Amino acid sequence: MKFTETGLEENQLKFSIVHYAAESLGFVHADQWDYERAMFDYKMVHHEGTFYLRVPVYSVKGDIPTPSTIVQIMSPIVGKHYYPHGVEYEGETFPQAIIDKCESKLSLLAKAVQNEL
Template identity: 45%
Template sequence: MKFENTGIENLKADLNRLDELMLDYGLVREGQWDYERVTYDKKLVIKEGTYYLRVQGYAHEGDVGAHKAIIQLMTPLLGKHYYPHGMEYGEGEHFPKSLVNQCEKLLKEVKAEIEKFAI
């Protein structure tokens, strides 16, 4: 499921600042990057299953591996994890309303914080 029109997709920010902020909200990058892209994930386990809120971005300038990059953020996603097959984001998936509301609230807070240092 895509979280359209959050405004996050319009933001560019310094990678190091993003890493710190996202971690404060439980969105972890860990090894999910290459030299041009980043992915921040928050694992959400509820009785209906395991879900991941995902915020991705790409290097607008610089190099992620060198920790010197300006990241253009993309539209946030919510996916359901199916072991061992992976993530499903599709239209046919059921996403509990309480989970969607929780994610929307978190994304709104994250956006407000990123705007303070966005480029």
């Protein structure tokens, strides 16, 4: 499930700002990057399974993970983890509690990013 109109997609900012804001809210960067793209994950365990809220970014200028690299935040997505295959994003029905948690975290992240600008 993709989250649009979060207020995050409009931002191009330093990687260090996104990194600090995301990790201060419990997102994990975990060395998931390839110089052009990175992902910040927030893990949620629910009685219906394990879900991941993912906030992807891509480099506009510079290489990730250099702190001064300018990144564009892309639309966040949530997926359900299936062992051992990985995370599925399409064709899933997500519990309302998970959707509410995602919306809350994304709102907090948008505010944290704005406060750092």
